[in-house]
Structure formats: C-alpha cells, structure tokens
C-alpha cells in the first residue's frame with residue numbers, strides 16, 4: 001500500500017495556510033474537522049451564483065437544483081446505499097429525534113428499546129423519550145472501569161419485545177469500535193431493528209451499511225471534512241413503513257419522509273465536495289478502480305494507516321502516564337479511533353487544555369455530551385481531556401502535543 005501524501009492532503013485545506021490557523025495544531029477534530037477547498041469552493045460558488053429558490057427551469061435556479069442533486073447523488077457512496085435511502089438533515093441530533101418519532105408508529109405500547117450509556121446523548125435522549133409514550137427503555141451498560149460495552153450483556157437484554165437497539169459505532173470518548181455486524185445479527189435474530197451512530201467512526205474508516213447490515217446509520221458531515229449536515233441512511237423498505245415526518249404531499253418521496261423542514265440548500269450542494277475530496281486523494285495516489293464506495297474505502301485505508309502511525313506515540317505515552325484512559329488502550333486502528341479521552345491524575349482537565357492552548361495546541365475538555373458515560377465511569381463533573389486527530393495531523397504535531405502534555409501532567 002502507498003503512504004498517504006500528507007503534503008498533498010494538507011494542500012487541499014486552506015486552514016493550513018490561513019494566518020489564524022496555519023500555526024495552530026488542531027487536535028479537537030472530533031468536535032469538527034477542517035474543510036478542504038473542494039467543499040469551500042462549492043459553498044462559495046453557490047452563495048455567489050445560485051442563492052435562489054432551487055429547481056427552476058433556467059439560470060441560477062436551475063444551477064442551484066443541479067448542485068443540490070449532485071450532493072444527493074454523491075453522498076450515498078459514503079454509506080454504500082441507494083440515493084433514495086439518504087436523508088440530509090441539519091445534524092445527527094435532529095436526525096435521531098425525527099427518526100425516533102417516525103419509528104414510534106411501528107411500535108406497540110409495552111415494546112422495548114435498548115440504548116447504551118456509552119453513546120453521545122444524540123443517540124440516547126431522543127430514543128429514551130419514547131418512554132413517555134408507553135415504550136420501555138433497557139439500558140446496555142458499560143464496564144465502569146473501562147467504559148466499554150460487552151456484546152454478551154446485550155444478549156441478556158434482548159427479548160421478543162425488543163423492537164430497536166441503538167448503539168454507537170465508536171464512542172466520542174471511548175473511541176473503541178463496537179462490532180456492529182455482530183450486534184446487527186443479534187438484534188435481527190430477536191426481531192429488533194438496529195440504529196447506529198457513526199459520527200465518531202466516519203471520519204476514520206469507511207462505511208458499508210450492507211456489510212454492517214444495520215437499519216439506520218447516521219453521521220455528521222461537519223466531522224468528515226464537510227458542511228454542517230447530518231447524513232442519515234435508513235433502509236428503503238423501513239423508510240416506506242415508518243410514519244412520514246415531512247409534508248403530507250411529499251410522503252411518496254423517500255428522501256423527504258425524515259426531513260420535516262426544507263434542507264440547507266447550499267450545504268446539501270457542498271456535501272458533494274466531501275466525495276470530490278476523497279476522489280482527489282484516490283486519483284493522486286493512483287488507487288485501484290472500483291465502485292464509488294470501494295474507492296472511498298481505498299482512500300480510508302490510506303487515512304487509517306496514517307492515523308495509526310501518528311496515534312501510536314501518543315497512545316504509548318498516555319498508556320504509561322498518570323492518567324485514566326477511557327476505552328481501549330490499544331494502538332490498533334481497527335480497535336480504536338484516534339480520539340483519545342483521559343482523566344489526568346495531577347491536574348484538572350481545564351488546566352491541561354489551557355496549558356496546551358498556550359503551546360498553540362487545540363484540544364478539549366468536559367463530557368462532550370457523553371455525560372452518561374462520564375457518570376457511569378465515576379468521572380467527576382470536570383470530565384476528561386480529549387485529543388482527537390484525523391488523517392491530516394502529522395507526527396510532528398503529535399510530538400509537540402506529547403511534549404506539552406509532559407510539561408503539565
């Protein structure tokens with residue numbers, strides 16, 4: 001396998017040339033990634049030339065509709081799903097909220113939904129609210145020491161009354177990959193559907209909903225180098241069955257059933273730029289031909305190898321430092337994403353983050369809306385420090401981060 005050409009990668013991102021961000025080491029990518037020129041150019045062009053009611057017969061209105069259609073046509077390759085199985089909403093939190101309302105119609109009073117305490121609240125709270133409408137919520141709990149889920153525990157929760165299992169592909173704090181295909185098998189054997197939050201997984205690995213065999217899969221494009229759009233796959237036949245949440249006269253259009261409001265036109269158009277960026281990486285590295293999803297998978301092989309190399313020294317450092325790590329201590333990219341959350345022994349998370357900021361390094365602290373996980377692990381209100389990288393981060397940046405951590409820990 002060729003190595004990722006990191007200079008080429010960074011050349012795609014104007015942030016690395018801007019006076020404010022060029023010298024800044026961005027290690028809070030799990031909160032939102034930088035955006036390549038492929039995305040910015042579409043957004044910029046849309047706002048200049050086509051910021052009108054889209055889908056008119058000519059001129060800017062025609063161009064706007066065509067630009068949006070391009071986003072709607074290209075993004076499904078990131079899931080390996082049909083273009084009528086994709087809903088583009090404002091965020092993953094709002095997508096789960098809408099999906100929960102839509103799925104309620106398929107459940108009877110007394111049915112059960114499984115949620116974890118490892119997930120971001122986006123994939124817990126909306127489902128838990130179904131308890132206000134006669135649904136029982138079963139909690140799939142983490143190991144309080146490690147923050148990890150065990151599939152054996154899920155098996156014990158599943159009954160013929162379980163209608164839905166909701167789980168993260170990789171938590172935004174524990175970052176450890178959950179075995180989604182195996183979970184899907186268990187859920188389906190019990191007659192339940194599976195809804196997966198891929199927000200913290202999608203920036204690091206490619207997704208194939210057919211192989212995963214999940215019914216719902218969601219991720220946020222602003223964390224995968226794109227605009228602020230929540231992308232949600234719902235299996236086509238399921239989309240037809242659940243209660244329409246859009247305008248009644250649009251109910252036959254699968255892509256509108258879970259988008260109650262009009263979409264953000266410019267950002268739907270700019271979502272195409274994410275796939276254009278993956279394509280640019282594919283072409284530059286001369287990767288093998290394949291289906292659109294296979295091409296993206298080949299790109300993510302390169303991203304993953306780069307992330308694994310860059311993550312290892314930081315994981316190795318933290319594994320012997322005076323910190324409590326959340327999730328697996330593994331350096332294997334197949335086991336964990338390079339989102340590393342820890343509780344420092346000798347300093348507050350806020351102090352650590354403040355110190356790194358003085359060294360030009362951006363990391364975050366708190367619970368990152370995974371409050372139930374932080375509470376389950378008995379971590380106090382100050383939360384964790386989170387260092388999160390993606391493929392454009394360099395070994396030198398991580399070296400500087402380790403140096404700065406060593407000064408404060």
Ligand SMILES: Cc1ncc(COP(=O)(O)O)c(C=O)c1O
Pocket residue numbers: 030031090091092093094120122123168170171172197198199200220230
């Ligand atoms: C794992 C995870 N799931 C869901 C969300 C919510 O995504 P959004 O901001 O698009 O609602 C986040 C946001 O940080 C997240 O990290």
